[in-house]
Amino acid sequence: MARDTYRLRIEAPELARQVLPGQFFMIRSPGVTNLLLGRPFALYDVWTDASGAPAGIDIAYLVVGKMTGLMATWVPGDRVEVWGPLGNGFPPADCERLLLVAGGIGNTPFPAVAREALGLARYGNRAPQAKLPREAVTFCYGVRSAEYLAGLEDFAALGIDVRLATDDGTRGHKGFVTELVANLLQGTDSRGYRIYCCGPEPMMHAVAKLTARHNIPCWLSLETPMACGFGACFSCVTKVKQPSGEWDYRRTCVEGPIFHAEQLAL
Amino acid sequence: MPARLRFVAPSGYGRYDECVPTLQVELNRLTLANPILVASGTFGYAREMQAFVPFERLGGIIPKTVTPRDRRGNPPPRTVETASGLLNSIGLDNDGLDAFIEKHLSYLLGLGTKIIANIAGHDRDEFVQMAERLGKCQGLAGLELNISCPNVSGGVDFGTDPKKTSAVVSGVRAACELPILAKLTPNVTDISEIAQAAAEAGADAVSLVNTFSGMAVDWRRRRPILGNNVGGLSGPAIKPMVLKIVWHVARTVRVPIVAVGGISSIDDVMEFLVAGASAVQIGTANFYNPTLAGRLVEELEAALATAGYASVREIVGTLQANS
Numbered sequence: 001m002a003r004d005t006y007r008l009r010i011e012a013p014e015l016a017r018q019v020l021p022g023q024f025f026m027i028r029s030p031g032v033t034n035l036l037l038g039r040p041f042a043l044y045d046v047w048t049d050a051s052g053a054p055a056g057i058d059i060a061y062l063v064v065g066k067m068t069g070l071m072a073t074w075v076p077g078d079r080v081e082v083w084g085p086l087g088n089g090f091p092p093a094d095c096e097r098l099l100l101v102a103g104g105i106g107n108t109p110f111p112a113v114a115r116e117a118l119g120l121a122r123y124g125n126r127a128p129q130a131k132l133p134r135e136a137v138t139f140c141y142g143v144r145s146a147e148y149l150a151g152l153e154d155f156a157a158l159g160i161d162v163r164l165a166t167d168d169g170t171r172g173h174k175g176f177v178t179e180l181v182a183n184l185l186q187g188t189d190s191r192g193y194r195i196y197c198c199g200p201e202p203m204m205h206a207v208a209k210l211t212a213r214h215n216i217p218c219w220l221s222l223e224t225p226m227a228c229g230f231g232a233c234f235s236c237v238t239k240v241k242q243p244s245g246e247w248d249y250r251r252t253c254v255e256g257p258i259f260h261a262e263q264l265a266l
Numbered sequence: 267m268p269a270r271l272r273f274v275a276p277s278g279y280g281r282y283d284e285c286v287p288t289l290q291v292e293l294n295r296l297t298l299a300n301p302i303l304v305a306s307g308t309f310g311y312a313r314e315m316q317a318f319v320p321f322e323r324l325g326g327i328i329p330k331t332v333t334p335r336d337r338r339g340n341p342p343p344r345t346v347e348t349a350s351g352l353l354n355s356i357g358l359d360n361d362g363l364d365a366f367i368e369k370h371l372s373y374l375l376g377l378g379t380k381i382i383a384n385i386a387g388h389d390r391d392e393f394v395q396m397a398e399r400l401g402k403c404q405g406l407a408g409l410e411l412n413i414s415c416p417n418v419s420g421g422v423d424f425g426t427d428p429k430k431t432s433a434v435v436s437g438v439r440a441a442c443e444l445p446i447l448a449k450l451t452p453n454v455t456d457i458s459e460i461a462q463a464a465a466e467a468g469a470d471a472v473s474l475v476n477t478f479s480g481m482a483v484d485w486r487r488r489r490p491i492l493g494n495n496v497g498g499l500s501g502p503a504i505k506p507m508v509l510k511i512v513w514h515v516a517r518t519v520r521v522p523i524v525a526v527g528g529i530s531s532i533d534d535v536m537e538f539l540v541a542g543a544s545a546v547q548i549g550t551a552n553f554y555n556p557t558l559a560g561r562l563v564e565e566l567e568a569a570l571a572t573a574g575y576a577s578v579r580e581i582v583g584t585l586q587a588n589s
Contacts, residue, residue: 028554033350033502033530037554083556225343227352228553231314234307234330234356235345249338249359254314 002150004063005105006072009047009056010082016046016054020089020124021112022196022221022258025057026229028081029070038083039067040226040253042198044151045111046123060150062105085124086229087257090219092129093117096192099184099216100139101207103177103199104148107141109221111154113196114139118158134159138184142177142203146170178206190214197221208261218261224252239265287570288577289563291325291544293522294470296408296445298325298380298545301578302535302562305526305549306331306384306410306449307356309559311370312377318556323563325545326380329370331412333385334392336362341493346482351503351528352550353480355494358386358415363396371403380407382447386415390430394437401442409444411435411469414451414476415498425451425476428463439468447524449473452504457511458518465521473524473547474512478504501550502528509541516542516583530555532565536573542583 001007008027015025026038041059049055061068074080090113098117100110115121119131139155142165149171155162164172165180173180177199185193193214197207198221211218227233230253237249238256240263247265250256289300306328309315321327339359346353361369366383374381383400387393393411400406413424413434424430425448435448448464450457452475461472477498482491490496508527516523525543529535530551538546548559566578575581 035347036350036352036501036550037347225345227345227347227354228314228556230317230556232308232310232556233345233354233553234310234339234359235342235354237339237342237344237359249342 001060003147005148005150006061006063007044008041008059008061008071008074010059010080011056012082013053013055015082015084016048016056018124019043019046019057019085020126021116022090022109023085023087024229024257025059025082025084025086026226027059027071029067030079030081035067035070037227038081038229040086040223040229040257042109042221042257043085043112044108045115045154046121060105060108062148062150083229087253088255090196090221090258092126093132093194093196094129095194095217096132096136097194098132098137099181099193099195100137101177101181101195101197101199102139102141103203104143105150106197106199106203106221107151109198110139110196111151111158114155114158114160118160120158135161137161138163140165140177140180140184142166142173142180142199144168176203176206178203178210181207182210185210185214185216190216193217195219205266208264208266211261219258220261220264222252222257222259224257226253229253241265285571285576287567287575288579289325289566289570291578291582293447293524293544294445296380296382296447296470300325300563300566301539301543301545302559302566303328303382303524303545303547304552304559305547306412308549308552312374313370315552315556319560322378323560324379325563326382326407327374327377328382328384328410328547329366329374330360331358331384331386331415332360332363332366332396333358334363334387334396336360336365343491343493345497346491348480348482348499349503351499351501352553353482353492353497353499354477355492355497357494363399367399367403371406375403375405381405382408382410384410384412384449386412390433390437393434394441397438397441397444401444406444408447408470409438409442410447410449410473411438412449412476414449425449425460426454428459431460432463432467435464435467435469445470447471447473449476449526451476452507452511453479458515461515461519461521465519469521471522471524471544472515472519473526474515474543475508475527478507500528502530504528505534509537512538512543513541513585530558532562532569535562535566536569536581539578539581540583540585542585544578544582
């Protein structure tokens with residue numbers, strides 16, 4: 001899809017029928033113990049067969065470690081272990097303007113989110129939603145350098161407003177994606193806006209601060225080290241505000257990975 | 267009743283039913299329908315595993331450790347994968363005994379399998395008070411005493427000292443009628459000494475073992491990877507060490523052994539049974555192979571039948587040392 005970035009297509013109709021945008025799967029190489037645990041990957045999108053029925057799932061990943069390095073060597077026909085769909089997913093885009101903000105490989109949940117918001121696809125057993133017009137959906141996407149921009153053709157095909165940023169200025173705005181978001185919100189009436197965000201933690205912190213200042217509801221997709229993905233191991237915790245005003249560690253895999261920014265004790 | 271595999275009768279067996287091996291095992295006062303248990307801290311409170319495991323097939327479930335009061339647990343990262351293993355320092359993150367009894371216990375007791383509550387206290391009195399309360403909960407099958415958690419201060423102190431082990435076990439034994447498993451730490455010079463103390467103080471069995479102390483380092487950042495700096499190692503990496511411990515204790519102490527450490531296949535189960543364990547716990551494998559525990563019971567029947575054994579009991583401790 002881009003430098004060190006690949007799409008993995010898994011044939012799994014049952015998973016494809018159930019999954020919601022923003023949910024994830026654990027993927028594991030069968031029969032090995034040198035890569036013992038599964039690794040979590042967000043849904044990129046569902047793919048359909050010739051009749052239009054959900055046939056499987058696409059995962060987009062950046063090669064960063066042992067598991068993703070191994071995955072890049074997989075060839076069609078290989079068998080993998082997958083369990084899911086896991087986590088809560090993004091809520092339906094019940095808003096007038098939807099702003100999707102991605103940093104790095106954090107673009108992965110957004111093709112499905114955008115297609116659902118535009119009314120181009122339905123996921124799981126969710127009721128059909130009010131469709132947003134194309135011009136009401138903006139995708140702000142920042143990466144280190146232009147060669148890492150992945151899946152641009154998928155976003156372009158949706159006809160939504162795509163705004164790019166690169167750290168080195170090789171494409172789009174030179175600088176952080178958060179600056180794109182700040183510029184976009186500058187002086188606009190932000191009523192009816194909603195933001196969905198996925199990327200490195202410092203970037204999500206910055207977006208959460210911005211949206212608090214503009215009073216825009218914001219949901220973040222967290223990535224925390226995870227051993228099982230289904231709530232048994234208590235590894236993937238993050239600080240979540242409690243009714244008492246205190247915080248407590250909560251499992252990202254079952255209570256997230258999507259949290260309203262205000263829930264988090266950042 | 268769960269479906270049972272049927273096997274072609276070996277010659278000499280007249281009736282078909284006779285060749286289904288007996289899986290029941292006795293750990294002194296605790297009788298299990300089969301020796302496949304799931305280990306504390308790797309199975310949540312069972313709800314998390316509902317989609318993966320037919321609970322009624324298991325010999326029993328040991329839910330996550332409960333402490334007298336709620337604990338936030340350790341700062342993340344709490345787990346990191348190492349070579350064929352998992353290093354963790356969760357830090358006994360739990361909502362405390364009241365919440366365990368209110369939120370989880372009635373669900374657990376309705377699952378059609380034995381529930382063995384795993385408890386940890388800071389001192390002997392806390393263990394005793396928890397045992398008194400849980401002893402009054404109808405339907406609980408037993409208690410496993412976590413005197414070996416490497417990730418909390420005080421946790422491992424009991425399990426490294428035979429006198430303290432003895433004090434906790436005898437205190438719990440006097441405080442309730444429930445069968446007792448003492449879960450021991452491998453991070454000692456001679457574990458049989460601790461196992462002996464637990465047995466003499468009234469433990470019905472010993473669970474061998476909790477995790478091995480360890481750490482992982484990110485040298486580029488000059489930082490330990492775990493938020494708690496150090497943790498406990500589990501998974502296939504530790505299985506050879508646990509086999510040796512089980513074999514050693516089985517030959518030196520008269521106490522039933524529940525083996526736990528890296529078990530991830532039916533062959534692993536059989537190895538531990540012949541080495542002297544009467545039952546086993548599936549732990550880390552629940553995270554990456556969540557349907558395993560539910561499948562092992564049938565595989566155990568098949569393995570016993572193929573080896574020509576009519577019961578689990580017959581095969582326990584049959585390992586013979588090379589002379």
